[in-house]
Amino acid sequence: MSGGQQQMLAIGRALVGDPDLLLVDEPSEGVQPSIVQSITEDLGRINEDLGTTILFVEQILSVVQNLAERCYAMDKGQIVDELDGSELDDREHLADHLAV
Structure with missing residues (x-):
């Protein structure tokens, strides 16, 4: 699987337990830029639609600015x-x- 697919699978697996808090460590790491945007959008929807709080570590400014x-x-x-x-x-x- 690609880096983006692996990240999305990890996030999906974490969501199966319906957590109140999702910890995400550098979701952009090893992922091509076009997929980073998709992951960022998906995390935003998880926060808004499911009400899940997301605590994430990230160094890419656009991800921080779009999610935090x-x-x-x-x-x-x-x-x-x-x-x-x-x-x-x-x-x-x-x-x-x-x-x-």
Whole structure:
């Protein structure tokens, strides 16, 4: 299976248990860009339609901006900033916290 298929299968398997909270670690990792958009849209629908809270770790700014209502930036295991609302729309502010 492709990376995108594997990610979607993992998410589907997690949803079988009807969780209140879904933990997702870098859903874009190893996935081609066109599939990243699909996964992002699917996670958004899961949140809206099922009412499932999604806690995810991600480095791709567009995914963070499209899914997050609140964002915590961490450095060496410590929370160094909390962003919400308009701060999530500020791409430069988000990029300040990403390691490349």
